[in-house]
Amino acid sequence: MRTVCAYFLITLFCFARAVFSQEIVMGLSKNEIGITAFFDGSEILVFGAVKATDELSLNEPLGVVVAIASPRRAVMVRRKEKKFGIWVNVDSVEIDLAPSFYAVATTGPLSQLLDTVEDLRHSISVERMIRSVGAPMSVDDPVAFTKAIIRIRQDQGLYQTLPGAVTLQDNTLFSTSVTLPANLVEGAYTARIFLTQDGKVLAQQETKIDVRKVGIERWLYNLAHQRPATYGLLSLAIAIFAGWSAAAVFRVIRT
Amino acid sequence: MYIYLPIAEVSVNAFLLLGLGGIVGVLSGMFGVGGGFLMTPLLFFIGIPPAVAVATEANQIVASSFSGVLAHVKRRTVDFKMGGVLLIGGLIGAGMGVFIFNYLKGLGQVDLLVKLCYVVFLGIIGSLMFIESLRALSNVKRVGTSKPHHKRTWIHALPIKMRFRVSGLYISVIPPISIGILVGVLAAIMGVGGGFIMVPAMIYILGMPTKVVVGTSLFQIIFVTAFTTMLHATTNYTVDMVLAVLLLVGGVIGAQFGTVIGAKLKAEQLRILLATMVLLVCAKLAFDLIVEPSEIFNLSGIGGH
Numbered sequence A: 001m002r003t004v005c006a007y008f009l010i011t012l013f014c015f016a017r018a019v020f021s022q023e024i025v026m027g028l029s030k031n032e033i034g035i036t037a038f039f040d041g042s043e044i045l046v047f048g049a050v051k052a053t054d055e056l057s058l059n060e061p062l063g064v065v066v067a068i069a070s071p072r073r074a075v076m077v078r079r080k081e082k083k084f085g086i087w088v089n090v091d092s093v094e095i096d097l098a099p100s101f102y103a104v105a106t107t108g109p110l111s112q113l114l115d116t117v118e119d120l121r122h123s124i125s126v127e128r129m130i131r132s133v134g135a136p137m138s139v140d141d142p143v144a145f146t147k148a149i150i151r152i153r154q155d156q157g158l159y160q161t162l163p164g165a166v167t168l169q170d171n172t173l174f175s176t177s178v179t180l181p182a183n184l185v186e187g188a189y190t191a192r193i194f195l196t197q198d199g200k201v202l203a204q205q206e207t208k209i210d211v212r213k214v215g216i217e218r219w220l221y222n223l224a225h226q227r228p229a230t231y232g233l234l235s236l237a238i239a240i241f242a243g244w245s246a247a248a249v250f251r252v253i254r255t
Numbered sequence B: 001m002y003i004y005l006p007i008a009e010v011s012v013n014a015f016l017l018l019g020l021g022g023i024v025g026v027l028s029g030m031f032g033v034g035g036g037f038l039m040t041p042l043l044f045f046i047g048i049p050p051a052v053a054v055a056t057e058a059n060q061i062v063a064s065s066f067s068g069v070l071a072h073v074k075r076r077t078v079d080f081k082m083g084g085v086l087l088i089g090g091l092i093g094a095g096m097g098v099f100i101f102n103y104l105k106g107l108g109q110v111d112l113l114v115k116l117c118y119v120v121f122l123g124i125i126g127s128l129m130f131i132e133s134l135r136a137l138s139n140v141k142r143v144g145t146s147k148p149h150h151k152r153t154w155i156h157a158l159p160i161k162m163r164f165r166v167s168g169l170y171i172s173v174i175p176p177i178s179i180g181i182l183v184g185v186l187a188a189i190m191g192v193g194g195g196f197i198m199v200p201a202m203i204y205i206l207g208m209p210t211k212v213v214v215g216t217s218l219f220q221i222i223f224v225t226a227f228t229t230m231l232h233a234t235t236n237y238t239v240d241m242v243l244a245v246l247l248l249v250g251g252v253i254g255a256q257f258g259t260v261i262g263a264k265l266k267a268e269q270l271r272i273l274l275a276t277m278v279l280l281v282c283a284k285l286a287f288d289l290i291v292e293p294s295e296i297f298n299l300s301g302i303g304g305h
Helices: A002-020 A055-059 A118-121 A143-155 A214-224 A228-254 B014-031 B036-045 B050-072 B082-108 B110-138 B174-190 B196-205 B210-235 B241-264 B267-292
Strands: A022-028 A032-035 A042-052 A062-069 A074-085 A085-101 A102-106 A160-165 A167-169 A175-179 A185-196 A200-213 B003-004 B011-012 B162-164 B169-172 B297-301
Touching: A022 A032, A022 A074, A022 A185, A022 A200, A042 A062, A042 A167, A042 A185, A042 A200, A055 B014, A062 A167, A062 A175, A074 A143, A074 B011, A074 B110, A085 A143, A085 B110, A085 B267, A102 A175, A102 B003, A118 A185, A118 A200, A143 A160, A143 B297, A160 A175, A167 A185, A214 B241, A228 B050, A228 B210, A228 B241, B003 B014, B011 B014, B014 B036, B014 B050, B014 B241, B014 B267, B036 B050, B036 B174, B050 B082, B050 B110, B050 B210, B050 B241, B082 B110, B082 B174, B082 B210, B110 B196, B110 B267, B169 B174, B174 B196, B174 B210, B196 B210
Parallel strands: A032 A200, A102 A160
Antiparallel strands: A022 A042, A042 A175, A062 A102, A062 A185, A074 A085, A074 B297, A167 A175, A185 A200, B003 B011, B162 B169
């Protein structure tokens, strides 16, 4: 009897999974962003569709969360204090991982679309994207350092929270656009989308966006880091040539 | 038109940079100064990271000094021997400066060091210039009455003497080497040529004739700033070539116009103007250090870019 019951439950569970299974597909207006010499930001369009397999699932409204993140890196956060009449960096906390760019666009307030457990599991909100293992014991109020990184990068347009920026039509088609600022750092960015309902993630999709310097920007950056001596000499050669030619040109103009 | 700077990793208006280069160029042409001590703080104000500003400015000064020294070589107003001795000190100083710079960068105190150096030196130089030019304005009718005489001072008592024919001096190499070291350290830390310290030191401490002072100082500055550029480029990767080119295009053109304008204005009024400007930049930097910043936290990357 117990085995039959178990089988029944398993079947029911599978059935239920099938009933509520949702799929989500997404597309991006571009998969590559080239930072050229005249790069002044970029706009990326994220769009897609929800494939609902059963109407039952629509009793609760669906939510869509679009999250675009740069690769995460360690960041040193320093806090100034007044010493000897001037403001000096005193305490510092190393944040282990933080994206240099992070945008979360949603169909509504994130807290309503997603419960804490799901946020923790998928690292969706800005706070969850930043990982700080621990500040030294000597530092007061270490939480302020994590808050500072969020605040500073929000002010620079690097962290964006865009509730209501995603439009979802008839619970099927969604789209949003995210503006990437000019002070973008290169790397393999990820675009993630989550379909949520009643605080739970029903489906998710992920894709990469390649952000990289191109052309002369790429060449100069690589040269500066891989062959710094050559780069330094080239900088000097340009400077000396510019200095010499300016003197020569104006000598001709004056005479 | 915005341009993305590959090393600074910020996007800046290209015309703003050309304009800044031009304005500082005009001023440097008018007053016969390198302009590094004005340009570097201006770069801080527009949001260029201080480490990049200092390293890139060193590169730009190579261009403006080279442009300036050519005329002096032609007029034979460069004391190569004295320049060489100053240069020995300068290279040692630049090496020390970059070492201090990198050490404090690791501690997160480099911005403070650079800004404090600016406040102190701009404050001193600005006040001295201001007082002296005010005095000169009131004594304008008695020009040239107080020529410095060649007196025997403690400088002449030092050992390892050398003859400098172009300057007409027979003095110890210790003072010029020491001056070279001091200016080298400042060049590396502040991203300046150091002419504003070198020139008075050459006149008042070494007793060099005024006509060879500017050429010799420029000659020396080229090599010290070139060496500083190389050190910053190979240890910090902070020389931004795109930024340097934009600044120096504006700078070299501006300098030529500045020379023309400078020739038409009265020297004392020019000096008061320059002194006022130096003091304003100094006051702005000091103000930022003293007043509670709107954001007391700041971020920096770990392990380069």
